Amino acid sequence: MLNPQLSSLIVTTEGLKNITNILNKLREDTKARYIILVEKSGQMIANVGEETPFTMPLSALVAGAFASTREIAKLVGETEFNVMYQQGKNRNIYICALKTQDLLTVVFDESPSLGIVKIKTKEVSEALSNEILAMLHKK
Amino acid sequence: MALINYSSREIHCKIVYYGTGLGGKTTNLEYVHKTLNPQIRGEMVSLNTANERTLFFDFLPLDLGSVQGFRTKFSLYTVPGQVEYNASRKLVLNGADGIVFVADSQMEKMQENIDSLKNMEENLAEYSMTLDSLPWVLQYNKRDLPNAAPLDVLERTLNTRGVRSFEAVAYKGIGVFDTLKAISKEVLNRLT
Ligand SMILES: Nc1nc2c(ncn2[C@@H]2O[C@H](COP(=O)(O)OP(=O)(O)OP(=O)(O)O)[C@@H](O)[C@H]2O)c(=O)[nH]1
Ligand SMILES: [Mg+2]
Numbered sequence: 001m002l003n004p005q006l007s008s009l010i011v012t013t014e015g016l017k018n019i020t021n022i023l024n025k026l027r028e029d030t031k032a033r034y035i036i037l038v039e040k041s042g043q044m045i046a047n048v049g050e051e052t053p054f055t056m057p058l059s060a061l062v063a064g065a066f067a068s069t070r071e072i073a074k075l076v077g078e079t080e081f082n083v084m085y086q087q088g089k090n091r092n093i094y095i096c097a098l099k100t101q102d103l104l105t106v107v108f109d110e111s112p113s114l115g116i117v118k119i120k121t122k123e124v125s126e127a128l129s130n131e132i133l134a135m136l137h138k139k
Numbered sequence: 140m141a142l143i144n145y146s147s148r149e150i151h152c153k154i155v156y157y158g159t160g161l162g163g164k165t166t167n168l169e170y171v172h173k174t175l176n177p178q179i180r181g182e183m184v185s186l187n188t189a190n191e192r193t194l195f196f197d198f199l200p201l202d203l204g205s206v207q208g209f210r211t212k213f214s215l216y217t218v219p220g221q222v223e224y225n226a227s228r229k230l231v232l233n234g235a236d237g238i239v240f241v242a243d244s245q246m247e248k249m250q251e252n253i254d255s256l257k258n259m260e261e262n263l264a265e266y267s268m269t270l271d272s273l274p275w276v277l278q279y280n281k282r283d284l285p286n287a288a289p290l291d292v293l294e295r296t297l298n299t300r301g302v303r304s305f306e307a308v309a310y311k312g313i314g315v316f317d318t319l320k321a322i323s324k325e326v327l328n329r330l331t
Contacts, residue, residue, distance in 0.1 A: 011144040041234020042198075042214065043142045043151045057184045060198045060214065064186070067230045068195065 009039060015135040016046055022124050022131070023048040029120045032108040033091075037128065038062050040101040045132070049107075062105050066095055085114065096121045098129045100136075140234045141330055149210045152326050153234050154319075157259050158241035159251040160192065160220035163280040163309040167241065168199045168215055170312045171319060175201070193219040196231045206327055213323055220255065229262045237326040238275040239318055241309075242297055244287035252297055270300060274325035277304035278318045283311070 023035050027049050034049030042063035044055050052058070066084055073081035084095040094106045094117050104125060106117055142151040156164040165185070172183045181200035188194045197217040204211060216235075218228040240259065242252045260270055279293050290306065298304055303321050307314025 009140060009142045011142060011146060013146040016144070016146040039140075039142055039234070041140055041153055042216075043153070043234075045142070056181055056200045056214070057198060060196075060200075060216075061184065064195060064230065067233065068227065071226055071230065 009045075009132070010135055011045060012135055015131055018131050019046045019128060020048060022127055026106070026120055026124050030106060030108060030117050031112045032106045032117070034107050036062070036105045036107075038103040038105055040067075040103065045102065058105075062095060062103055066097065066103055070097075083118075087114075092117075094118070094121065096125060098125050098132070100129050100132045102128075102132060104128060141236050141326075143209070143330070147210075148208060149212055150206070150327075150330065151212045151214065152236040152323070152330075153214045153216065154237045154239065154322055154326065155232055155235040156215065156217040156239045156241055157228075157232075157255070158220055159243050159248060159255045160222070162220055162241045162243040162248075162252075162255075163307070164217040164220065164241045165191075165193055165197050166309040167239070167278075167280075167307075167315050167318070168197050168217055170309060170315045171201070171215065172199055174312065174316075179203070192221060193217055194224070195219065195227045203323055207331060211323075211327060213326075215319075222254075225258065225262070228258075229265060232259075232262050233266060235268075235273070236329070237322045238273060239278055239322050240275060240297075241278045241280050241307075242293065244279045244281045244293060244306075245284055246286050246288045249288060249292075249296060256297060274322065274329055276302055276318060276322045276325070278307050278309075278314060279304060280307045280309050280314075282306045282313070283308045 027035050036047040037045040038059040039045050042060040044059040047055055069084055070081045082097045086093045092108050096104045104121055156167055158164055179202045184198040186195035199215045201213045203213055216231050218231045277298055305314045305318045309315055
């Protein structure tokens with residue numbers, strides 16, 4: 001038997017289904033290419049959209065980049081650091097920290113506006129946090 | 140922290156290679172990457188300085204087969220050993236399920252090993268973890284060098300808790316897989 005007490009996050013079939021539904025809806029609303037939900041220590045929890053062979057290194061790097069930028073923010077006196085945005089020529093990456101500190105990562109091209117991505121990710125972040133918290137507390 | 144996915148039937152664990160600068164942490168991962176079949180290991184990502192020292196971390200994902208019907212996936216990370224990179228070292232430790240402490244066997248590196256081990260305990264404490272609660276193993280690397288300290292000196296100095304320890308010559312691969320097998324087994328034992 002797996003010992004659930006010692007592992008901190010158990011992704012249940014039902015929880016993953018709920019999360020995937022939320023992410024799929026978010027993807028429709030934002031026209032994102034793909035969306036990855038990354039656990040704060042760098043593991044992927046869920047992904048939707050275009051298949052990419054790089055979800056594992058992407059998750060590790062997203063968690064690292066975000067953690068590092070948040071530390072920088074702290075050092076310059078900013079404590080409310082929840083969002084990171086990188087704008088490229090073809091691709092944009094929007095990362096938003098949930099209240100569980102897990103990272104909602106949206107990769108999109110120029111078609112949707114950043115404003116829409118911002119608003120829509122904000123709208124789902126509460127629901128996503130709740131799904132994760134429910135799995136964390138399930139024993 | 141381990142992530143157990145009942146939907147895909149996968150267990151994901153994070154193992155961190157810690158230790159002094161130039162001790163051979165990156166070399167361990169490079170050897171694993173070079174040796175394993177691409178079907179069971181992913182690409183290695185290295186965030187380096189211009190002179191090949193680790194700046195933030197190395198990352199190597201592995202698929203180590205099945206346990207009780209779950210595929211076990213390990214993410215190996217190294218930290219930067221250089222003293223001044225403590226902020227990034229601490230970030231990489233976040234969520235570690237197991238640690239390999241890579242000690243440099245050279246006599247003159249003994250104090251650096253001691254300091255690095257102490258630094259690791261301090262950083263773990265920030266995540267409310269201790270060396271008594273977390274699976275970890277020791278690797279005494281660079282056994283090939285003439286100035287390597289005798290094994291019993293290393294054991295007495297660094298292994299006061301009596302964890303499993305391995306002699307290694309990482310660039311030749313000696314001890315690399317023994318170390319990895321031991322830590323992955325200990326991590327899985329905790330979970331199951
Ligand atoms: N002689 C000898 N050299 C080794 C051994 N293992 C690694 N090295 C060499 O030691 C040097 C440093 O190795 P790295 O793996 O980059 O060390 P590191 O611990 O990752 O160092 P940082 O990234 O600065 O923390 C390299 O030149 C390696 O080839 C060993 O067992 N014996
Ligand atoms: Mg290195």
